Amino acid sequence: MGPQVDTLAPDPDIPAQADVVIVGGGIIGVSAALFLAQRGVSVVLCEKGHIAGEQSSRNWGWVRKARRDPREIPLIVESLRLWEGMNETVEAETGFRRTGIVFAADNEEDVARYETWLDHARPYQIDARLISGSELDQQMPGAGSRWKAALFCGTDGRAEPQKAAPAIAAAARRRGAVILTDCAVRGLDRQGGRIVAAVTERGYIRCKSVVVAGGAWSRRFLKDLGLTLPQLKVRSSVMRTAPLEGVPETALWCKDFAFRRRLDGGYNIANGNVNVVPIVPDSFRFFADFLPALRSDHKSLKLRPDGRFVQEWREAAPVPLDQISPYEKTRVLDPAPDRRYLRKALASLSSMYPAFAGTRVVQEWAGLIDVMPDAIPVISPVEDVPGLVVATGFSGHGFGIGPGAGRLIADLVTGATPVVDPREFRFSRFSDGSKPRPIAGI
Known part of the structure; x- marks a missing residue:
């Protein structure tokens, strides 16, 4: 079972129309909703489960510039600037603190x-x-x-994944956005190639633009539009402890463990060098795309068969828009944590800081990270589908970079000058001969 996320009651009614519909209520979707609403754009956010139900509430909670992919640095610099004023912007506690x-x-x-x-x-x-x-x-x-x-x-920090996205969503609603939960978008209605409506389980929402910020579901959603997104999933596990004294406030990563202090005085702990990659049908389809990443990071990526292969095989076929979609059958992706790796991390951490040896583990959870072959996101319009903007594949970096990404999405949707150059994040890089690759050594 995933972590307890701050609850946000949904709006009761589904609007008949909006300027923009956002698919997905994670940190990226809610940040985009906030910045669009601030500009007076009418926006409806549709989340199939609850706000931040998947990786946006299950990540480490780090907000960092250090060791960022160089192509992401301009965006994370903007994002840190936004995080520093986020509590004031949303008039709520997001947990952001500069701790190093x-x-x-x-x-x-x-x-x-x-x-x-x-x-x-x-x-x-x-x-x-x-x-x-x-x-x-x-x-x-x-x-x-x-x-x-x-x-x-020293200016890097942390925020609370279980608090931040709900607080940002509530702020977006106060500025006019409509927030719908338990409301899956089954697909899009197009006429003459252009988007005219988002088709939800509760009915049509007429619109001119759609932002797909579906995290690990984005590949599946875009495939139904005839678009190929080479995206896979990585399972990452986290444990949290009861409040604990005598441990540094500064967060730490090393090859055996990683930790950071929580707002409640406990700690999030993870294995610093293990990520489990479920083997699914798309693993074979995109093997060549991901081979450079597997070669450069083969020690930390553990390929494992599990139940996801059969589930994704069964979900692959298109479903008519008037029938129940896979997004309604699985409201929240809630994989089991890899307890063996977590226990190993805790043991290594306890050898350095004995205070951890006797601590109480309150909860363990896992999430599925949406990853791209070059380990940087897609934040981009799609030329073949006018009105569509894709924001996904944040490859484990999405929580910290979320506010900056939300602002960039708002720029792309409205035609404003982008806050950073979006070229590196273009959707077309997977089809224009660029051969995207991770940057070695980062």
């Missing part, structure tokens, strides 16, 4: 990789730097003799 994040380096190879990243980051004047010895001990007591060095960014 440390990425440990075990050896000279790690140090060299972080130095390369700093070269990428330098033009953006990001305050990250390499630290070691007593300076590392100051940020992370006991770490100075444990690791060769670390990458530290």
Whole structure:
């Protein structure tokens, strides 16, 4: 069972029309709704389950610039600026705090990789730097003799995934957005190639634009429109503890574990170097697309067969829009956590900070991350479907980058000057011969 998310009562009535319909109520969808509503655009957000029911409430809660893919740096810089004022913007607690994040380096190879990243980051004047010895001990007591060095960014921070998206959605509604939950969008109605309506389980919503921010469901949704999105899923597991004293406020990542303090005084803990990749029919279809990523990250990506193969096989066929869709049959993706990896992470963490040895584990959960072959998202109009904007494939980076992505989506929908250059996030990069690849060493 997933984490307890702050509840948000839906609007009772479905509008007959809107300027924009957003498919998906995660951090990306609600952020887009907020920025569109702020501009006076009439927007309806449709979520098949509840707000932040999937990965937007199940992630680590990190909000970071450090070790970002260089192509994402302009967007995360904007996103951090928005996070810093988010509590005031939404008039609620999102949990955002600047606490700093440390990425440990075990050896000279790690140090060299972080130095390369700093070269990428330098033009953006990001305050990250390499630290070691007593300076590392100051940020992370006991770490100075444990690791060769670390990458530290003091202005990075955290927010609470179970609070942030519901708070942003509520703020969007106060500005005029309509928020519908338990309301799946089954597909789109088009005339002359253009979008004229979103077809939901509760009826039609006439509109001119649709934003698909469906996370791990986006590949399935777009396939029914005749669009190929090379997207797969990665299962990531997290545990949280009861409130705990005597542990640093600064967040830490190393190859054995990662942790960060929660607003309630407990800690989120994860395995720092394990991601489970369910083998599904699309694994074979997109094998060539993802092969470079598998080669560069083969130690941390664990390919595993599980029940998702059969489920996705059964869900693959198109369903008429007047019939119950797969999105209604599975309101929330709620995979079982990988407890073996979590226990291993907790044991390693306890050896460094004994305070964790006796802590009470309150809950464990997992989520499915929507990943792309080059590990950066698609935030883009689709030329073949006028009025369609896709925002998905955030590859585990979506929570921190969410507000910036929401603003960029609003720019693309309204035709405003984009807050950052969106070229790297274009949908067409998978069909224009670009051969997208992850950036090695990040």
